[in-house]
Amino acid sequence: MKTNITFFTSYQSLFLMAIFCILLSILSCSKHADNVPQEPVDTVKAAPEETIWHVKAFLPEGKLLDVKALDKEGKIYDVKAIQRDGNLHMLDIKALVGDKQLPVKMLVSDDKYTPVKAIGEDGTIYDIKALTPDGDKLDVKGINRTGNIIQIKAISKTGEFYGIKALSKQGQLYDVKGIKVSPDRIETKVSGVDVYAHIKALPQIGEDSSDTIWHVKAIHPDGKILDVKALDKDGKIYDVKAIVTDGELHLMDIKAFINGKTLPVKMLVSEDKYLPVKAIGDDGTIYDIKALTADGEKLDVKGINPSGSIIQIKAIAKDGSFYGVKAISPHGNLHDVKGVKFTDEQTEMTLNGVKVYAHIKALPVVIDN
Template identity: 55%
Template structure:
């Protein structure tokens, strides 16, 4: 009898443990699903300790040279890349003046090389310079453009260029580049200054061949890829490609191809749970962007979660599961497809009457 009671107690204990384990698994799955369902226009604010990356010029002999902001009185201030979230694919570069962070931008200029300045709230500007240990002050400027990317260099007295890098406390490296979001000379006005390009710290990308058009695909967990296409209101289908019209692959435009016309693909301002992604025609008509399954079903492609300056782009199946979106070159190189935000507010710009929340770009994968 005592043995039977002990067996019953053991069985009941095991049952309780199994029930608790199942409850924890189910609850964990629910938490993951709930987290994925956060509206994309609400930035993810999980606890993350801000990381300050150093901005340095790299001398050919391997030495690092400080890059600083200098005000009109000659006072020197730090210039840093600010990592506000786990993503490090697209980080702001700021001048730190006391407790205030001022944006660092390339300004519209007719000079041979484009000026790099920090812009204060009161409209004043801070020079951005590289300061050598020997006491030399080197200009830091945009020296050449490769499509969306402006190459930023420190320039010594002999006219030689030194690359500019962002370096994390753990020794990770990002390139410091100017990035352009539009074809216009002036991207935006900030405190009365015409901005030519934004200065960002982005992952280093190896030299890629000039492959022209990269395929845009959704990746199914079973290892198959799904075509990404655009559809006009009448249902006509258009290819969607990342356009590499230069040797840089750090930030490539993604377009819908209508004959000889390339239509921009953007995230559109919306109150929806997930942000719609559309191609915008020249007359302002929105084309749907969809992933096509092998059996012909169309899956939504949307912005599902924002992390800092990036918005994760996913195809969404009928069960609400997410498939990653990649750009694939003919040579097999891969870039991530992401939404990119420059502004903290929802509205980035307007294109042909449509309000844009974020730009869709192909970026190097960051680890």
């Protein structure tokens, strides 16, 4: 009997303990969820990823002019195109003044050509100029409008127009244009300044096939361009150009202009790591193709990455850096210069006794979004 009482007492104690735990749990859960401490939430948005493009004026002879902002004392600041978060559809144009990125806009004006200026946070106006090597500061202005787009040009002292472009470190080229969205004369106000149009860098879509001879250049990451030339065994230098035939811009020939002849430039069969790019004379003479630096260096131009029917062509710096090779029209349009194969054979053809691995052509630029 005593055993039964002991068992009952123990069972009763366990039962009461269980009831106590259940009540404690209910009381704990009855607290409102808002009273429960929460992990702190970071409400600060991450800064957008930015890629900087150079802004340049293109001269008809294939040279570039820096486009800069100037304050009233003549101090010079960079003007750049800003690509944000990988967006390649439309790049902002900014003047980099101190630690600020100031908007560059087209201002309301009754002048023949519409002024292009940078605007400070306090409404200060900065001139936008294209700077020549001899110190001239050329106006940059909007010159004519078609629909929502306004052409922007640097204007020489003799009244010539030079296209304004954004140039990536990889050698991609965009047009810098004015964009007007509002039907009103005043598009918007920025820091109290009346703005006629925004200024953006846009992908190139229109090309002038009247330019039949295009320059061939290597693009340095700093925004400089290097002449690409042919050299004979004595070191004499000859022009290398891209040729437009019958207005066809999809596949332009690359030729070396040597002693009154236009000689084909090809990629040769080779066991080297990089494939040599050479001009070939009528008698099989081989001419080197080099990119020439301002200090006289002659950089090899070679095929570096065969991929299917397309081979990348680069100028190779002494430190192993690769510079893209491009064809640039007198109006500032740009094509990629690539090796192109039409067969699966290592020897694409034999030209004047020389085994050719691939043709070399200028092709429209393709940019991935």
